[in-house]
Amino acid sequence: MDNPDTTGTAPWSDADVQARVEALLKTLSLAEKVGQLVQIGAADFVPGPKPDVVIRQGGAGSVLWLNDTKRFNALQKIAVEESPSKIPLLFALDVIHGYRTIFPVPLALAASWDPATIEGAQSVAAQEARAAGLHWTFAPMLDIARDARWGRIVEGAGEDPYLGAAVAAAQVRGFQGAYLGAPGRVVACAKHFAGYGASDGGRDYDPVYLSENQLRNVYFPPFRAAVDAGVGTFMSAYMDLNDVPATGNRWLLRDVLRGEWGFGGFVVSDAFAVGNLVTQGFARDARDAAQRALSAGLDVDMASSTYLDHLTGLIEDGTIPLEVLDDAVRTILAVKVRLGLFEQPYTDEGLLAEVIARPEHRAEARRAAQRSMVLLRNEGQLLPLSKSLKHITVIGSLANSKEATEGSWMVFGHVPAAVTMLEGLRAKLPDATIDYAPGPEINRDIPSWFESAMAGGSRAPQSPEDAESAYQAALATAQRADLIIMVLGEHANMSGEAASRASLDLPGRQEEVLKAVVALGKPVVLVLLNGRPLSINWAADHVPAILEAWEPGTEGGHAVADILFGDANPGGKLPVTFPRKGSHAPLYYARNTTHSPEESPLYNPRYWDGLPTPLYPFGYGLSYTTFALTNLAVSAPQVRVGDSASVTVDVTNTGAVAGDEVVQLYIHQRFGSDSRPMRELKGFERITLQPGETRPVSFALGPAELGYWSSHAGQWVQDATTIDLWVGSDSRATLHTQLVVTA
Ligand code: NOJ
Numbered sequence: 001m002d003n004p005d006t007t008g009t010a011p012w013s014d015a016d017v018q019a020r021v022e023a024l025l026k027t028l029s030l031a032e033k034v035g036q037l038v039q040i041g042a043a044d045f046v047p048g049p050k051p052d053v054v055i056r057q058g059g060a061g062s063v064l065w066l067n068d069t070k071r072f073n074a075l076q077k078i079a080v081e082e083s084p085s086k087i088p089l090l091f092a093l094d095v096i097h098g099y100r101t102i103f104p105v106p107l108a109l110a111a112s113w114d115p116a117t118i119e120g121a122q123s124v125a126a127q128e129a130r131a132a133g134l135h136w137t138f139a140p141m142l143d144i145a146r147d148a149r150w151g152r153i154v155e156g157a158g159e160d161p162y163l164g165a166a167v168a169a170a171q172v173r174g175f176q177g178a179y180l181g182a183p184g185r186v187v188a189c190a191k192h193f194a195g196y197g198a199s200d201g202g203r204d205y206d207p208v209y210l211s212e213n214q215l216r217n218v219y220f221p222p223f224r225a226a227v228d229a230g231v232g233t234f235m236s237a238y239m240d241l242n243d244v245p246a247t248g249n250r251w252l253l254r255d256v257l258r259g260e261w262g263f264g265g266f267v268v269s270d271a272f273a274v275g276n277l278v279t280q281g282f283a284r285d286a287r288d289a290a291q292r293a294l295s296a297g298l299d300v301d302m303a304s305s306t307y308l309d310h311l312t313g314l315i316e317d318g319t320i321p322l323e324v325l326d327d328a329v330r331t332i333l334a335v336k337v338r339l340g341l342f343e344q345p346y347t348d349e350g351l352l353a354e355v356i357a358r359p360e361h362r363a364e365a366r367r368a369a370q371r372s373m374v375l376l377r378n379e380g381q382l383l384p385l386s387k388s389l390k391h392i393t394v395i396g397s398l399a400n401s402k403e404a405t406e407g408s409w410m411v412f413g414h415v416p417a418a419v420t421m422l423e424g425l426r427a428k429l430p431d432a433t434i435d436y437a438p439g440p441e442i443n444r445d446i447p448s449w450f451e452s453a454m455a456g457g458s459r460a461p462q463s464p465e466d467a468e469s470a471y472q473a474a475l476a477t478a479q480r481a482d483l484i485i486m487v488l489g490e491h492a493n494m495s496g497e498a499a500s501r502a503s504l505d506l507p508g509r510q511e512e513v514l515k516a517v518v519a520l521g522k523p524v525v526l527v528l529l530n531g532r533p534l535s536i537n538w539a540a541d542h543v544p545a546i547l548e549a550w551e552p553g554t555e556g557g558h559a560v561a562d563i564l565f566g567d568a569n570p571g572g573k574l575p576v577t578f579p580r581k582g583s584h585a586p587l588y589y590a591r592n593t594t595h596s597p598e599e600s601p602l603y604n605p606r607y608w609d610g611l612p613t614p615l616y617p618f619g620y621g622l623s624y625t626t627f628a629l630t631n632l633a634v635s636a637p638q639v640r641v642g643d644s645a646s647v648t649v650d651v652t653n654t655g656a657v658a659g660d661e662v663v664q665l666y667i668h669q670r671f672g673s674d675s676r677p678m679r680e681l682k683g684f685e686r687i688t689l690q691p692g693e694t695r696p697v698s699f700a701l702g703p704a705e706l707g708y709w710s711s712h713a714g715q716w717v718q719d720a721t722t723i724d725l726w727v728g729s730d731s732r733a734t735l736h737t738q739l740v741v742t743a
Contacts, residue, residue: 011181017337020337021333029084030312031312033329034311034315034325035058035059035085036061037061037294037301037307042066042071052078057083057084063089064093064303065303070349072132072133087336090187091135091136092138093136094412098128101361102406102553103553104372104553105531105550105553106154106155106167107154108372109167109368110156111158112368112372113572117368122139122171126175126184132347136232137187138191139191140167140171140191141191142168144218145576146585146588147199147201147585149203149585150204153197153531159575159577160681172231173229176231179338181340191270192246193236194246195210196237196239198214207241210242227257234268235269236253236267248292249296250295253267254296254297257297266331268302269301271302271304272303274289274298275305290309291320294314295324369559370562371572373547374547374621375548375623375624376546376620377544377546377622382523383525383624385565387429387565389429392432392435393434393437393478393483393484393485394437394485395477395484395486395513397439399487400436400438401420403418404529405419405552408492410492418554419557419558424556424558424559425564428565437474437477443491443507443508447493448493448497449498450496478517478522484517484523485524485525485527486525488513488528489530495531504532504582505535511538524544527560531551534578535581535615571662572621573729580610580612580613584607588618591677592677621662625656625691627689629652629663629735630649632648634646635647641741645702646698647683647701651689651696653693653694654692655691661689664733665683665684665726667682669719672717672719674710681731682699683699706718706723725737
């Protein structure tokens with residue numbers, strides 16, 4: 001029951017499911033049908049009648065914001081024994097990067113550039129969540145994010161549609177397994193459809209204006225990949241997309257998602273979003289909101305009770321045809337049938353303890369954290385450190401914070417069980433003296449609701465006097481050490497929902513402490529814990545070794561120690577551009593070539609008050625070894641539109657230790673229907689090589705990679721053109737060849 005099934009085939013056929021759904025549908029009253037479209041929030045902050053009451057009346061088909069196996073079973077019992085329809089409930093929660101064994105945050109997982117690791121991580125998350133009694137997770141978050149100010153950048157795979165699509169598919173496979181209802185798996189939810197990552201100014205929830213071209217070429221591909229991977233559900237985004245809220249957006253939900261992509265699952269709104277159609281100035285009132293959302297293709301109302309209050313009336317007076325309601329109900333019943341809920345609605349209450357105790361879960365979390373870390377700088381090969389170091393000082397309030405280690409989204413009953421950086425370092429060097437000084441605390445200037453809900457809660461701000469003595473204590477402690485490890489960055493509540501920032505600088509007095517510590521003249525290593533790119537300009541020039549550890553999860557402290565002391569070799573690469581300033585956002589590598597290319601001296605400065613070039617480019621990351629790429633070749637110098645070529649390159653480990661390289665293929669189309677980006681990722685592979693070892697890597701380039709949505713043509717095109725190709729270790733790759741595409 002609890003073992004993941006990656007290979008099996010579903011025990012039902014589509015025809016069986018359909019027949020069962022039709023039979024069930026016939027037994028349901030109008031109110032019971034409406035109930036299936038209602039998702040009730042079981043948290044105290046949700047207004048209105050309590051879940052037990054609503055479920056007993058048949059007024060809910062699913063429950064969220066509950067994380068308690070006994071309570072799941074109790075509510076399920078009400079649904080299947082006492083409600084009029086006896087239809088079991090679906091239990092849903094945000095299981096984003098782990099349930100009890102927490103993996104690196106999604107942005108970090110994407111930095112592994114390793115779909116197998118990502119699939120494995122979400123498979124562990126699924127097993128644990130399923131054992132707890134959950135059926136459905138509100139993940140993966142597939143919003144492309146090119147603005148590092150946007151707090152939710154931490155929840156996605158970064159700025160690139162190609163990488164994003166690969167990560168999306170891996171996550172869906174990890175959560176769902178080989179089929180919907182596979183043992184030990186949960187239903188995934190591709191969210192937030194669509195465009196949420198492009199909110200004006202990076203401000204959370206603000207409106208989004210994206211052309212069809214941008215949507216189809218950049219923002220849709222991860223969602224499309226999720227549909228192709230069989231994702232069971234979608235979630236609509238909160239914000240207005242081109243002045244139409246995503247939750248009431250028929251073009252998104254019906255024309256594109258169902259019509260073009262053939263999605264057959266159901267769409268849930270984001271929390272309270274159906275009701276918010278009124279707040280957003282779109283719907284006249286709640287009844288109008290219910291009508292417009294369901295008509296647009298929004299099946300399940302998350303927590304706003306707008307459907308519960310109004311759908312029955314809207315059907316009875318003929319405003320919405322019954323068939324529209326029936327179609328929505330069918331999609332939900334089909335998921336419940338596929339999950340086997342009618343056969344086994346309950347969860348064994350002893351299972352969770354057994355599943356979360358599995359040592360392989362922790363081992364996978366440690367390995368995933370190692371693989372997601374990105375070495376940003378390593379002057380004079382300061383890293384890896386020697387295990388014979390005798391006296392180390394660790395500085396930074398994040399260094400011993402379980403919440404910062406596990407990262408964003410740990411709400412609703414989560415128990416932090418993380419190994420902090422300090423604990424990991426002490427475990428690695430049990431005989432060394434490892435002093436710790438937190439230094440001044442860091443806080444958000446304006447707290448959010450999530451801060452109080454998150455594990456750890458909101459903090460009372462430190463007084464300036466206490467901060468000053470913490471600062472002095474950190475310097476005094478540093479003075480006694482042979483080497484200092486600074487753990488700086490952002491708290492978990494500084495990225496995520498309602499956590500956008502205007503600045504990308506290290507918050508609080510962290511940089512001041514860093515400068516003072518570096519001035520001591522001792523070796524300093526900087527470990528970053530954060531959920532977004534940070535503009536660490538000073539550190540990038542003055543701190544010899546910098547490791548981007550993100551929010552690394554339960555095993556984070558061990559994984560960082562493994563990397564710092566050479567038991568693991570970093571091989572992650574940035575899935576996002578690191579800008580030099582928050583005001584440079586949005587900044588991303590796949591920009592169009594302009595009339596004045598950036599090398600041109602005369603018109604070069606995009607700003608006259610500082611270069612907008614990245615601090616660290618997309619795809620960037622160092623290793624403890626070095627690699628050479630040679631023999632770049634294309635299978636044919638010329639192909640016809642519609643045909644494919646293969647691109648090959650030899651990769652050699654030219655250093656002294658084994659290591660991983662992520663080989664990346666970028667293209668640029670020189671001319672065609674539209675202007676195209678100066679570079680676009682179209683292939684990548686992470687490989688491990690022993691010292692001296694050479695391996696060929698090859699990529700296919702065909703219509704899928706070379707085609708695009710053209711604004712000029714108003715359709716998908718592939719042009720007869722010349723394509724520049726670069727292969728390398730980041731988005732600045734210089735090894736070049738070309739491919740001519742003929743009509
Ligand atoms: C709001 C968030 O935007 C969404 O990502 C999440 O899944 C829901 N709340 C449910 O918690």
